[in-house]
Amino acid sequence: MLRTDLTGHTLDWVRWLWQTHRFHMFPVDHPALPECAGAHHPERPCDGKRGKHPCGRWARQATDNPALLRAVFACGPRNIGIACKASGLLVVDEDRPGALAEYAAGIGQDLPETFTVTTAKGCHRYYRQPPGIELGNGTGALAGRGIDVRGAKGHGGYVVGPGSLHASGVLYQPLDPAAPLLPAPAWLVHALQAAPPPARNPGASASAGRGSVQGGRPYKVLTALVATVLEATEGVDRNSRLFWAAVRMYEHADRGLFPAESGRAALAEAARRIGLGDGETHATLGSARTTAGRGRR
């Protein structure tokens, strides 16, 4: 019964996505299944993260053929993978809500209301790929901001689409189902084409070499520092945690891991969330800047 309902639910979403946007889709593991339906390489077994792993060779399997879609999604509960390259999509994945709007505001630009899907942690903003430019998964000037990008270079990337269930029980849903799918704004294309933040170790691995590609080092470092601030206990150690995280952040920024302004913005946002006042945050970040600078000499 459960199986039938979930399958029907998925088929409804696949049909809606096909009718509305003609996306190229493929099946992905569903957290209600007893074990991961993802196709794993024998040498790289499942990492246990449920609901995100493609069931087969997704880049080849992705299709916009309605009969094939019906057939492939009818065999049980599945999440819905959307292939960005085949669908002509550039998707901005925000793990920190407001991150892209913050960047846009910082350069005096508006963030147009394109088709957006809420996820467990943040949202996916869907844009049309700019014609004649193949943007990949690199984040360029957006590195270190809690933003990840799925584009069209090589096999391209994929996103888990609306109608899918996250392992936490959160359903991926369109913010506004009627929202249009807009072309990627020029400022976003420029930002993604810009060189990532400078001065990384030239011997660094490829995965560390592209800014905040999910799991990339700058992203991990900044995420850990933000977590340190967010874990603060009210009234006791909020300020000292912010100070400690900010000194580390400036040290990393001075070595070129990410732009200091990105780190500063991320920590200021974390400080706001734990209830620190803007004045206090400003003062703490200022003395952390001085302390980190002193350590360099």
Ligand SMILES: [Zn+2]
């Ligand atoms: Zn898996």
